[in-house]
Structures are given as C-alpha cells and as structure tokens.
Amino acid sequence: MQLRLVVADPATGRGRHRRPGRPRPYGRHQRAVQPLPEEYAYAPVITEGGEEAEPTAPQLPARLAFRRFWPLTKGDRRWIVLICVCVIAAALAETAAILLFSDLTDNALRQGSLSAFWSPAAQWLAVAVLGAGVGYAGNSLAVWTAERFVMRLRARVFGHVQDLPPHFFSRHRQGDLLERLTGDIDAIEQMVVSGVVGTVSAIFSTVFFSVAAFTLRWDLALATFVLAPLFWLAARRFSGRIKSVAREERVADGAITSVVEESLANVVLTQAYNRKGAEEDRLRREAGAWMRASVSGARMSELYEQLVEVIETLCVLAVIGLGAWEISQGRMTIGQLLAFAAFLGYLYPPIRNLGQLGLTLTAATAGAERLLEVLDAEPAVRDPAPGAAVQPWRVHGTVEFDRVGFRYPGAERPTLAGVSLAARPGEFVLITGASGAGKSTVSKLLLRFYDPGEGYVRLDGVPLHAVPLTFLRDHVTLLPQETLILHDTIRENIACGRPGASDHDVVRAARDAAADEFIRALPQGYDTRIDPHTAQLSGGQLQRIAIARAMLRNAPVLVLDEPTTGLDALAARRVVRPLRRLMAGRTTIMITHDLNLAPDADRILVLDHGRLVETGTHHELLALGGAYARLHGSQNGSLTDTGSHPTVQLGPS
Ligand SMILES: Nc1ncnc2c1ncn2[C@@H]1O[C@H](COP(=O)(O)OP(=O)(O)OP(=O)(O)O)[C@@H](O)[C@H]1O
Ligand SMILES: [Mg+2]
Structure with a gap:
C-alpha cells in the first residue's frame, strides 16, 4: 500500500485520484479481486439481429x-x-x-x-x-x-x-x-x-x-x-x-x-x-x-x-x-x-x-x-423417482410399442400415431417406409430420448418411464443414422462401447466387425486418431468401427438406424456380414430403406406418415402388393444378393 499526493492537475484542472497499482476502473479484463469488475x-x-431473435435488453x-x-x-x-x-x-x-x-x-x-x-x-x-x-x-x-x-x-x-x-x-x-x-x-x-x-x-x-x-x-x-x-x-x-x-x-x-x-x-x-x-x-x-x-x-x-x-x-x-x-x-x-x-x-x-x-x-x-x-431448458425425460423405479433385472429383450403417439415439442403435427409393434427376444424386426415417415423417431423413443405422448413403450413388459435411464441405455444399443465418432484414437472409439474393455476385447470386436484388417493397415493402427469432420476413413470403414463399438457393448436389444445407407453397394455388402454377427442372438430393430436384409426379418413393418400401414414377412407383404411391394419394386435394380442369399445365414460366421 502506498500513499501518494494526488491533487488536481493544474494544467487540465482534472483530478487523477487513483492510487498507484490500482487498475483503472474500466480495465477490460479485471478479475475477481478488483472492487468493481467492469x-x-x-x-x-x-x-445485426443475427439468426436468433433474442431480446435486446435483459x-x-x-x-x-x-x-x-x-x-x-x-x-x-x-x-x-x-x-x-x-x-x-x-x-x-x-x-x-x-x-x-x-x-x-x-x-x-x-x-x-x-x-x-x-x-x-x-x-x-x-x-x-x-x-x-x-x-x-x-x-x-x-x-x-x-x-x-x-x-x-x-x-x-x-x-x-x-x-x-x-x-x-x-x-x-x-x-x-x-x-x-x-x-x-x-x-x-x-x-x-x-x-x-x-x-x-x-x-x-x-x-x-x-x-x-x-x-x-x-x-x-x-x-x-x-x-x-x-x-x-x-x-x-x-x-x-x-x-x-x-x-x-x-x-x-x-x-x-x-x-x-x-x-x-x-x-x-x-x-x-x-x-x-x-x-x-x-x-x-x-x-x-x-x-x-x-x-x-x-x-x-x-x-x-x-x-x-x-x-x-x-x-x-x-x-x-x-x-x-x-x-x-x-x-x-x-x-x-x-x-x-x-x-x-x-x-x-x-x-x-x-x-x-x-x-x-x-x-x-x-x-x-x-x-x-x-x-431452464427442461430435459425431455427424467430418471424415474427412486420409489417409482423398477429394480434392475436380467433383460431378455422383449420390446413393445403399445398404441404409441408422439409429437415433437413445438411441432404442429404428430410424428407417430397409434404405432404398435412387438419384438420378442432374439427377433429381427425391420421397419421401413418413406423418408420422414417417423422411423428414426421410433428409435428415439426406444432409447427414451423422448416419452411418447400416448401409449407405452416397454422393455420386457416394463414401461420405459419406470426404467432407470442408465440401465435402459446399458441394455439397448443404438447404431444411429449418422455415424458418431469421437475425436480420439480408433481404440478409444471402439472401447467407449464398454468402459473398462481390454485391448483384447477391442481387437476381437473389431475383428467381428470386419474392421481389424483395415485398422492394422493404417500406419498407427489402433492408435490412429480419427475426427468426425476430417476422418481419413471411408463411410463404410467408419460404420464398421461403430459396429465394433456396438459389438463390445453386448446389449440384448439392438436398434440399427439405416446401417447401410450412405454406403455404396460394395461397402454395404462389406458391413452386412459384421451386422449379422452383431444381430445374432439379440432383439434387433432395424430401420432401413435398404431391403437387402428384408427376407431375413421375422417381421417387417411399413410406416407411412407416422402410421403403421403394413405388417408381415417379406413374402406376405410382397404377396399383399401394397406399400412394401412398391418400395421393394422401386429398389429392385439395386438389391444385391448379400441379404437374400440362402448360403448367408443369420448368426456368427
Ligand atoms: N426435432 C424435431 N422437431 C420437430 N420435428 C421433427 C424433429 N425431428 C424430426 N421431425 C419430424 O418428424 C418426422 C419424422 O422424422 P424421422 O426422423 O423419424 O423420419 P425418418 O422416417 O427417420 O426419415 P429418414 O428416412 O429420412 O431418416 C419428419 O417429418 C421430421 O420433420
Ligand atoms: Mg431417419
């Protein structure tokens, strides 16, 4: 602390009443200690208004x-x-x-x-x-x-x-x-x-x-x-x-x-x-x-x-x-x-x-x-209250939508209306339909990103709102429509599927996902850093990394949202085998436009403007000659033999 004579400056008549060392009261980057941050x-x-209309004053x-x-x-x-x-x-x-x-x-x-x-x-x-x-x-x-x-x-x-x-x-x-x-x-x-x-x-x-x-x-x-x-x-x-x-x-x-x-x-x-x-x-x-x-x-x-x-x-x-x-x-x-x-x-x-x-x-x-x-933005869903939550159980993997209706917050029209579906443990259910029909929305409800406005979504008969969120998401694996990549090494990208996974587990998962070979061919192998924006890998390769991650997760229910879309026929064919290995023994809900895998499905559901319009097996729906038959017909040229080929069986290969 110093004291200095501070008097009005006779030249300007202005007082400079500041102690030495004390910052000007208008210092732009003053931190905590100043009497008055300014x-x-x-x-x-x-x-400029910008794109968001925000009020101009608090x-x-x-x-x-x-x-x-x-x-x-x-x-x-x-x-x-x-x-x-x-x-x-x-x-x-x-x-x-x-x-x-x-x-x-x-x-x-x-x-x-x-x-x-x-x-x-x-x-x-x-x-x-x-x-x-x-x-x-x-x-x-x-x-x-x-x-x-x-x-x-x-x-x-x-x-x-x-x-x-x-x-x-x-x-x-x-x-x-x-x-x-x-x-x-x-x-x-x-x-x-x-x-x-x-x-x-x-x-x-x-x-x-x-x-x-x-x-x-x-x-x-x-x-x-x-x-x-x-x-x-x-x-x-x-x-x-x-x-x-x-x-x-x-x-x-x-x-x-x-x-x-x-x-x-x-x-x-x-x-x-x-x-x-x-x-x-x-x-x-x-x-x-x-x-x-x-x-x-x-x-x-x-x-x-x-x-x-x-x-x-x-x-x-x-x-x-x-x-x-x-x-x-x-x-x-x-x-x-x-x-x-x-x-x-x-x-x-x-x-x-x-x-x-x-x-x-x-x-x-x-x-x-x-x-x-x-x-103040509210999470769309909350963990059930301690008293209302069910105790953890051994999940078999029965998934059920019971007359589900859903409207996105702020949306004018409902996205789903009266949708009922069921998948028993180990079943493969395929959901298809036009773009915007509400297919991805089904996956969001299954992971409980949202609660349905009407009806129930159940896992092993338990309504999702009673299932603790981490428990639910530990048992339902989502492979989302857009491949999600962490800014990290390939090893970490796969290992994040299951915390605590060993290197051995990671390599095995990569091998099952048919990713091991191309990963080893990279100069830094599993330690190669990848980035969502500048990934030096192809779409199919990234998808196989995502599949390896899901493999490692080993959950009884699997939700695949367009696993082959965005891939060319050859790349799609390359992910089909790993996908089948991933699906084996799990309840699988596959959302896709790509009907190559449709003949394997236990049930096919066709969504149209948020409503379920057809349900049945591939052959039943083809015979029906309705929406599914039209979708299938429109793809005829691009259907490959990967999915329907009788020599390729569902299950580990
Ligand atoms: N966050 C949102 N808010 C409002 N509406 C949404 C939101 N997300 C999706 N929608 C609307 O819900 C409808 C269904 O979307 P969804 O993503 O489920 O379609 P989709 O069947 O998966 O389509 P695609 O095959 O193109 O992936 C669309 O009309 C879409 O505009
Ligand atoms: Mg979608």
Missing part, C-alpha cells in the same frame, strides 16, 4: 439473477466471508495510513520537526506492511474462490446440457451455445463472487474514508459529499444503455463463434461448391456487426468515464474553493488543504465504484440471462 462497460452495440432483474446463482457458492461461503474480512481490513489499513499521512503533514512537515517524523513514519510502515499482507491474502483467495465458482458453474451447466433432448441442439446454433458455456459463465462470476466482494469493498471503503474525512475537516468533507450524488446520477443515466449493450455483446460473441464453428464444419461444402467468397462475406458481416458494436460500446464507456472525471473535477474545485475561503479567513493552512485534497484521491474511487456497481450487476445479468435460458 467487463461490460465496453460492451458493444449490435445492430428481462431479468439483477437481483433475481443473483439469487439463482448464489446457491452455487455453497461450500465456499466461509471463504467469501474471509475475503470480505481481508477487504475490510485493507480498507481500515488504508484509512489508518491516510490519518497518519495527515498527522505527518500537520506535525513533522508543517513544524519542520524531524523528531515528530519517526513515530508516525514507523506506524505508517507497519500499517503498510500489514495492508500489503492482507491485500495479498485476500486477492489470492478471491481469485481462487472465483475460479472455483466458475468451475462449479461450468460443471453444472455442462452436466445439464448433456441431459437435454436432441431438438434443443438443433434449435440453437452450436457456436452460440459454446459462447454461453464459456463467456457467459465468466460474466456470472463477475456478478456473484466478485460482485459481493466488490460491494463489500466499496461500501466499507466509502464508510471508513468518509469517517476519516469528517474527523479531518468536517466542513471540507461536507463539500465533498454534497456533490457525490452526481456519480450515482451519471451511473443511473448510463445504466439503461449499458444493460442492452451488454446483452448485444454476448449475442455478437455467440454469432461470431457460430460462423467460425459452422464454416470449419462445412469446409468440404465450401471447397466443393466454391463458397469461399460467400463464407468470407458471412464472417465479414458478423465481424462488421461485432466491430460496430465494440466501437460504440467503447465510445459509450469512454464517455461515461470522461463524465465521471468532469464530476470529480467539479468536486475537487468545490473543495478547493471552500478551502480558499477558509484560508482567507485564517481558519486553515495551505498544508491542511493539500492534505485533504490528497485524501480525496482515496475517497472518490469507492464512491464512484458504488455508483458503477449497479451498472456492473445489470450488465452481468445479460450473461446470466443467456445461461439461464440453457439451464
């Missing part, structure tokens, strides 16, 4: 937002209290230093006596060392606590997001979600931990310094405080603008991240269709909006700061004016006046911080609101 004073104004009062996030400080509250104690102790030390300074000017300097110097100087040094120790401890603790809060909040949001239904992700741009999970989380920290510490610091500093000011010279102190409300008035005046601007900044950050993220994901489309120019335009548009916003945000904060400087100058002038009068009346010396003016350098920052506190909180609320939109 992230949002620089918030830009965005004019709707949520800061108080309510704070109340939503405060519970997350549980476990760290004693540390927050300790930080506040440190902050208060530091303010006390500073006050003591100010009083000692005035003591020094009054006695040692004015009387020119060296003997009057030593005692206050020693006390001052002691107070300074004490203040430095407390400041260091408090600031370190504050950073630690703030980061812990951020970590806890991030874990909480991340955990919540994992439970959200598929349609949530298709309705939000990924980049925007990313921004919410990163930037907005930081904003909330500013509101909670730093917000509380900042408030305590500003309030206690103001009170201590005011008391000191009144003990020093009550008349000058009064003059100081007469003009102080101007700081609050200025802050109020700006609060509305900063509110909306902060929200716009968060939205702009999300839009930029989205564009970058999307164009990276679509780089193949960009190159294949010569869309480089269009992509660059898109980025330029968003970046332009962001820049305009940044600039006008910065301009606004600069305006605010300059206004506050002018107000401070006014206050200083008022004090000097009063002082000049007092000196002319012989009631005060110039030394006393200078000492008081120096003191103002300490008094004003906390006063103006108090004025800005509301601004910071409202601005942080913008981030809080965006995060609450994510946190």
